[in-house]
Amino acid sequence: MKKLMPAPQTGLHGTVTVPGDKSISHRAVMLGSISTGTTVINHFLFSEDCLSTVKAFQNLGVEIDLTEDQVVVHGVGFKGLKKPQNYLQMGNSGTTTRLIMGLLSGQDFTTQLIGDDSLSRRPMKRVSEPLSLMGANIQTTSGHLPVSIMGQDLHAIKYQMTVASAQVKSAIILAASQADGPSEIKELLPTRNHTETMLNAFGGQIKTSDDQLTIQVTPKPKLSGITLTVPGDISSAAFFIAAALLVPNSEVRLQKVGINDTRSGILKVLQRMGAQIALDHQNYEGEPFADMVIKTSELSATDIQRDEIPSLVDELPIIALVCARAKGISTISGAQELRVKETDRIAAIVQEFQKLGIQIVERPDGFTITGSNNWQPVETHLDSHGDHRIGMTLAVAGLLTNQSLTLSGEESVSISYPNFFDDLASLL
């Protein structure tokens, strides 16, 4: 159990370099492994989820060296992965599991995947079903982990996605890259496009239509290792952005944060609420990134609907907290995907926010939140529900009350941000 930091009198001040992007770190290890030659990954995210990916590929016979801020992957090519000695442990990571299902469904060996309790409750049919249409032979446990993947020769596919999910899209792309002809995937809404961008950087041929909804995959690419620097994770930056906006008298700089359009919906939403966020030193190295300067701002309520959700899906817990401070009534809808994350994030947010005296109403696909600057907590012990993003959201909430609050399940932050509490304390 952790005592949360109380409201600082003088505001939050300073500079934070947020850790590397989680989605990009996972993909760098995966694509480096199936390339030939060496891939050097700078500013890799050393968090539990990304280490699940590293261990999985080591167990698939790939040599991967870890130093303090760098990962070096000695690629074996698409055909060089080896049958692991044992099952692969996916830990808490949905991204590792779903992408690896796509990749391993075209290999010539059988693999078993297992995960922790949270991951074992998350849906896997959304991946096994489209892969089966390509000829994959995958056995799930009633649609969940444990999963067995009996590698097969795969066929090309034309597939209309039924859920807006970058993990499902990426699994199909990785399978389609091993198939017998070109494939086409149609998305419901654009989702994060790191797999497409990065595969092309490794030598693949993925084409995306102008509306970003149709992805064409040319199979059997010759991939070669690259050197890349992972930008800061906007999903991690989101907690400091919110803290700086909401704690009076704050000014915080965040360095080299990724601002890919398919990820930066939070910036659009906060700016229309009245947030002062300036982007400095905008640059591009495989992905766009910028420094962010955030100042305390008066915010007004907003409505966030289905079309915007994929571009900010992991930021919704902290966005909900910002809405709880903004003037007026905010609604978030079309966000039912939150129910199948590390925990049911809609239920967890409602339960924990109500302890803080926040007026929040649960909807099947989101919430209605009435903002106020004067919460009256009814309970001072909060719970992360074992979910890193809920834990970090509640730590920011702690900065906004005069009551002393405690948090259990605080260790879950190491799934995506092991140094989170130290970085937050550095701004006091």
Ligand SMILES: O=C(O)C1=C[C@@H](OP(=O)(O)O)[C@@H](O)[C@H](O)C1
């Ligand atoms: O592809 C990725 O790296 C991710 C995609 C999203 O999941 P879905 O594909 O389930 O929406 C996101 O929530 C997750 O944190 C990372």
Ligand SMILES: C=C(OP(=O)(O)O)C(=O)O
């Ligand atoms: C949902 C998340 O990750 P994953 O799906 O990879 O477990 C997240 O990081 O918020």
